[in-house]
Amino acid sequence: MSNEAMILKSDAGGRMLLPVERQVELVREFERSGLSGPRFAAIAGLKYQTFATWRRKHGTLPATRRRPRVPPPGLGAWMEAVVEPGSGSALTVMLPGGASVSISHPSQTPLAAQLLRALAPVPC
Numbered sequence: 001m002s003n004e005a006m007i008l009k010s011d012a013g014g015r016m017l018l019p020v021e022r023q024v025e026l027v028r029e030f031e032r033s034g035l036s037g038p039r040f041a042a043i044a045g046l047k048y049q050t051f052a053t054w055r056r057k058h059g060t061l062p063a064t065r066r067r068p069r070v071p072p073p074g075l076g077a078w079m080e081a082v083v084e085p086g087s088g089s090a091l092t093v094m095l096p097g098g099a100s101v102s103i104s105h106p107s108q109t110p111l112a113a114q115l116l117r118a119l120a121p122v123p124c
Contacts, residue, residue, distance in 0.1 A: 020058075026051070027059040095119065 011017060018026075030040045030051075041051040090104040093112065103112050 023054045024058045027054055030055070031059060 026044060026046075030037070033040055035043070037052060037055065038048045041048040044051070090102050093101045093103070093116070095101065101112050101115060103109060
C-alpha cells in the first residue's frame with residue numbers, strides 16, 4: 001500500500017470517506033496482493049463489507065444477484081379464493097382492484113384459469 005499522506009473526511013457515524021480513485025487503487029492493490037479479502041481489509045483498516053462493495057463496483061468480484069420483482073413464467077402469483085356462504089357451491093376469486101370471478105360449475109374452471117393467466121402480467 002502506498003505511503004503517501006492523505007487527509008480523510010469522516011461522516012457523522014465516524015466512517016471514513018475515501019475518494020473513488022483511492023477505492024479503485026485499493027482494489028487493484030488487493031488483486032495483486034494474493035491475500036484474502038478479509039485479511040487485506042483488516043490490514044488496510046477497512047471493514048470487510050465496505051471493501052467487498054468496492055470490489056463489486058471497481059474490481060473482479062461479480063455483482064450480487066438480486067431477486068426478480070416478478071415471478072418467472074409458469075410460477076404464477078398467489079391469489080385469495082373465498083367460498084362465500086349462501087351462494088350454493090360457487091367459488092369466488094377476489095382479484096386485485098376489487099374485481100371478482102365466481103365459478104358456479106366445474107365446467108367454468110378452465111375459463112377462469114384462462115382469465116387469470118391473461119391477467120397475470122397486468123400490474124396491480
